[in-house]
Amino acid sequence: GRNSKASYKKLVRSIRSARKDIETGLEFLIGAEIPAAQSQIGTVEAAILATLDTMIPTAATSYRQVLSDIQQTGRHSCPGTAAELREVVREVLAHLAPDADVMSSAGFRLEQGQSGPTMKQKVRFILRARRVGDSARQTAEDSVQHLDENIASLGRAVYTRGATAV
Numbered sequence: 032g033r034n035s036k037a038s039y040k041k042l043v044r045s046i047r048s049a050r051k052d053i054e055t056g057l058e059f060l061i062g063a064e065i066p067a068a069q070s071q072i073g074t075v076e077a078a079i080l081a082t083l084d085t086m087i088p089t090a091a092t093s094y095r096q097v098l099s100d101i102q103q104t105g106r107h108s109c110p111g112t113a114a115e116l117r118e119v120v121r122e123v124l125a126h127l128a129p130d131a132d133v134m135s136s137a138g139f140r141l142e143q144g145q146s147g148p149t150m151k152q153k154v155r156f157i158l159r160a161r162r163v164g165d166s167a168r169q170t171a172e173d174s175v176q177h178l179d180e181n182i183a184s185l186g187r188a189v190y191t192r193g194a195t196a197v
Contacts, residue, residue: 072098083123090122117178121150124175128153151176 072080076098083091093115100112133139133148133156142149148156151172158168 071102083119087122087126090119090126093119093122120175120178124150124153124157128156132156149176150178 080091083094097112097116130147133153136156154172154175
């Protein structure tokens with residue numbers, strides 16, 4: 032449209048006066064921490080969360096925390112995340128394979144030094160009840176045993192190191 036030269040000059044003056052505030056704001060934003068993006072949960076994780084929400088809400092909350100922790104960049108430590116994941120697995124196994132049921136199953140024997148079934152024995156109980164084949168069952172048992180042993184030893188190591196430092 033038809034605008035006078037004065038209206039353009041007025042607009043340029045207002046832009047120049049706002050420039051200082053804009054540049055100062057940008058300097059603050061450049062140095063600010065970038066907020067974490069909304070969690071990108073895949074279809075598998077979403078299905079796990081939906082199942083946990085209906086079965087064991089506390090395990091679902093822990094699993095959400097694990098997913099959030101894993102997506103954080105620049106983490107300096109992961110023992111808390113690992114312990115949280117182990118707790119999710121423990122809660123699910125306790126729900127699906129109560130100690131009394133596992134201990135009363137045919138052929139059950141306590142492992143040496145244990146007062147109750149191990150996570151591996153609980154996985155075996157669940158998968159046998161679901162008639163899962165030996166090779167698939169062995170993989171699952173080995174995985175949960177690895178999780179149980181290594182996270183427990185990590186926790187003990189962190190505790191020992193902290194106690195020594197104190």
